[in-house]
Amino acid sequence: MARELTVAEALESRRTTPRFDPDRPIDPALLVRILEPATRSPSERNLQPWRFLVVRDRANRERLNRCAQGLSRFAEAPVVVIVLAYLHPQRTHLQPIVDEMVDRGILNANEARAFAGRTRSRIDRRADPESWAVRAAMTSAMALVLAAESLGVQSALVDPERLDPDRLRREFGVPDDHALGCLIALGYAVDRRPPPFPGRLPIDAVCFGEHFGRPFDANPDAEERSP
């Protein structure tokens, strides 16, 4: 296969794929090389509050389609990943993480207990566990999309507002302590659309400098800035 793309190349070439080739599966080893790096995203206290529900079975992908009015691509894409945001990762993710830190000699047993206690109490105090978890899960979703693109696999990231969330939860057994981050269809595009993409906003439409509404200037005059 072609060489892996850099981050900038993957961001430049990525498009939301409208139609996938249903007859081109993703090699299982390649799928692991897409999923695995996506678990390396940043999260507070390393609690990794994302979970990937990987749907490959055709009947299940058709059920997904029925949860998404007017979006046929889930049946055509050979793999669909439902990215879930785990609201309470401290309940099950924390202990194995702490155990590994002890095994490696990073913490002793007392330090591990104190670390686990501090982490649990901070995370238990979050004002909004759902949006906290969703924010982190979306970083892992983007990592997954870019890892795929870098390896020559195309994607379509679909917002859960396009879906019937209750139906999806029922059909795939998603419990209430997991929020929906997004769905990512993966596979090979029927047609790769030619770059450049129309309608990308220029950097100065998106960036501000120092204060909301003030233009961003990459090379600000030193005198304009406060001392």
Place this chain on the structure above:
Amino acid sequence: MARELTVAEALESRRTTPRFDPDRPIDPALLVRILEPATRSPSERNLQPWRFLVVRDRANRERLNRCAQGLSRFAEAPVVVIVLAYLHPQRTHLQPIVDEMVDRGILNANEARAFAGRTRSRIDRRADPESWAVRAAMTSAMALVLAAESLGVQSALVDPERLDPDRLRREFGVPDDHALGCLIALGYAVDRRPPPFPGRLPIDAVCFGEHFGRPFDANPDAEERSP
């Protein structure tokens, strides 16, 4: 400088940097090469509901520090990007996008009006504009972190739960139609921690196959799957 990292390499080497070298600024041209690809993230109807408030001025970074109890890194990192989620991008982002599609001959004037109308009415009907915008903004935040890492710039992505949001809004003029996605400190780490990172959950702790709670197997036996 060293060659740019691939996506997998950037995900593998990235760490949340605890301390930045305050005496090593980021070259302005390099900063643009970090910000620009981050605007190439996926969003529904390409509405790009993210905005980056770039803070470099020392006094402003110290003000940021005062919004974040116990986190000194914003004063040390030469650049802090406040990633904002724009709740109503259809109000200002849609028209320039449609105009460009007309200029390029992708849509004629009638089609452009119809496209803009359909987009506006779909986006106006979102059940939860804030979480919709935050989900998209977090994909651009992760793109920014990975673009930086790929170019040899370290980062720390900080969740807004660590901040006093009202104070930050007041100090930096962030209006109510923008939600806080996260803050990203950028710069050069004082010490690069050695890989591997402790406590990374293995793929089977994070992935399910076909149904919530069911183990993910990269090479499922065909007979176990429904027809």
